[in-house]
Amino acid sequence: MYSNKLSESLRLNKENLEKRIEERTNELSLSNKRLKHEIQRRIKAEEAIRKREALLNETGKMAHVGGWELDVNSLKQVWTEELYRMYEVDLNYEPTLENGLAFFSQESRPVIEQAARRAIDYGEPFNVELTVITAKGNLRWVYIIGKAHQKNGKTVKLSGTMQNITEYKRVLEKLESSREQLRNLSSYLQSSIENERKRAAREIHDDLGQSLMALKMDISWIKSRLPNDNIPLLNKHKSMDETITHTIKSVKRIVANLRPGPLEDLGLIAAVEWQIADFQNRTGIKYRFHNDLEKIILDTDRAVAIYRILQESLTNIIRHASASEVDITLLIQDGKVILKIADNGVGIPEDKITNSKSIGLIGMHERAGFFGGEIKIKGIPGKGTIVDVIIPCV
Numbered sequence: 001m002y003s004n005k006l007s008e009s010l011r012l013n014k015e016n017l018e019k020r021i022e023e024r025t026n027e028l029s030l031s032n033k034r035l036k037h038e039i040q041r042r043i044k045a046e047e048a049i050r051k052r053e054a055l056l057n058e059t060g061k062m063a064h065v066g067g068w069e070l071d072v073n074s075l076k077q078v079w080t081e082e083l084y085r086m087y088e089v090d091l092n093y094e095p096t097l098e099n100g101l102a103f104f105s106q107e108s109r110p111v112i113e114q115a116a117r118r119a120i121d122y123g124e125p126f127n128v129e130l131t132v133i134t135a136k137g138n139l140r141w142v143y144i145i146g147k148a149h150q151k152n153g154k155t156v157k158l159s160g161t162m163q164n165i166t167e168y169k170r171v172l173e174k175l176e177s178s179r180e181q182l183r184n185l186s187s188y189l190q191s192s193i194e195n196e197r198k199r200a201a202r203e204i205h206d207d208l209g210q211s212l213m214a215l216k217m218d219i220s221w222i223k224s225r226l227p228n229d230n231i232p233l234l235n236k237h238k239s240m241d242e243t244i245t246h247t248i249k250s251v252k253r254i255v256a257n258l259r260p261g262p263l264e265d266l267g268l269i270a271a272v273e274w275q276i277a278d279f280q281n282r283t284g285i286k287y288r289f290h291n292d293l294e295k296i297i298l299d300t301d302r303a304v305a306i307y308r309i310l311q312e313s314l315t316n317i318i319r320h321a322s323a324s325e326v327d328i329t330l331l332i333q334d335g336k337v338i339l340k341i342a343d344n345g346v347g348i349p350e351d352k353i354t355n356s357k358s359i360g361l362i363g364m365h366e367r368a369g370f371f372g373g374e375i376k377i378k379g380i381p382g383k384g385t386i387v388d389v390i391i392p393c394v
């Protein structure tokens with residue numbers, strides 16, 4: 001009896017145990033499945049992060065842009081691979097604030113320190129162009145953008161980008177130096193032209209001018225010996241004398257145009273007045289000259305530039321504008337000489353203003369550009385053309 005009960009209880013216990021083992025096994029297999037699933041998910045997530053990091057490094061390398069982050073409390077930094085490449089250090093290099101700052105050149109270090117300080121203290125963003133010296137001693141130009149991340153009004157982190165712009169700077173330098181060469185060449189050409197004009201003016205004046213004067217004296221001598229009653233001869237003599245006088249005047253005008261003579265003798269304002277008056281005499285185009293200056297003190301090179309620009313503008317008006325009036329203004333404003341030439345002609349077409357074949361206009365731009373000045377040209381169809389010349393006095 002007792003033995004039956006015992007075996008029954010054992011059987012029940014066993015059944016119970018088996019049931020619990022089965023339940024536990026099921027539970028374990030379920031959590032095992034979940035775990036496997038979780039592991040799979042993490043592997044995938046890590047894979048995605050690795051891919052993104054590789055992409056970041058690859059694109060960073062292509063664009064020469066690195067990323068950086070500074071923890072304001074620990075002063076430790078995180079760099080993307082491109083930054084290690086830019087500084088020419090290996091990937092074991094420990095990026096801290098101090099280590100990073102040490103790469104900046106003597107002139108750049110105070111600038112980046114100040115920018116970082118202001119970002120930390122006031123949350124100010126920054127972008128600066130600076131130079132760094134790499135671990136291998138190479139100089140590089142970098143463009144850095146930085147911004148502050150704040151928590152409860154306090155900056156906790158700075159982050160940003162750093163772009164290697166050395167190549168761009170080199171190209172820019174080359175461009176600037178070739179521009180400088182062009183400016184020098186253009187100035188050399190202008191002064192050669194001026195010298196050549198002066199030489200030609202001197203030759204014409206001394207040779208042609210003298211010969212014409214001698215001719216005039218000779219025919220005056222002839223006249224004194226002509227019989228008073230030989231009317232045809234006297235008439236011939238008169239017309240020869242007039243032709244010679246006219247030629248002398250022409251030579252004088254050509255000489256005056258060739259060398260900025262009035263400029264040398266009278267100064268800019270009088271020379272400009274002389275030039276416009278001569279322009280009116282030759283063309284009949286009316287002019288108004290607005291000038292409230294007694295005197296302009298300008299060095300010869302600038303004065304010649306203004307004189308020649310006016311000369312080219314007036315020639316253009318004669319040749320292209322079909323104008324009946326010209327307004328010319330000469331003044332000084334904010335340390336700049338301003339010459340404005342406005343005609344009431346057909347108006348310069350837009351495409352001529354920027355055309356690389358407009359050599360006369362290009363010459364005007366070059367003359368002004370050499371002194372850091374500029375020329376603005378505007379045409380209004382049927383209304384006229386305005387040329388603004390602005391040249392700094394010093």
Ligand SMILES: Nc1ncnc2c1ncn2[C@@H]1O[C@H](COP(=O)(O)OP(=O)(O)OP(=O)(O)O)[C@@H](O)[C@H]1O
Pocket residue numbers: 316317319320321343345346347348349352353357358359360361362385
């Ligand atoms: N005041 C003006 N009114 C109307 N058109 C003008 C005026 N000035 C210039 N232009 C136009 O602009 C063009 C370019 O002028 P630019 O002085 O460069 O050349 P150009 O006078 O034709 O020749 P050059 O080289 O002998 O000066 C002219 O051909 C003309 O069509």
Ligand SMILES: [Mg+2]
Pocket residue numbers: 312315316360361
């Ligand atoms: Mg011209």
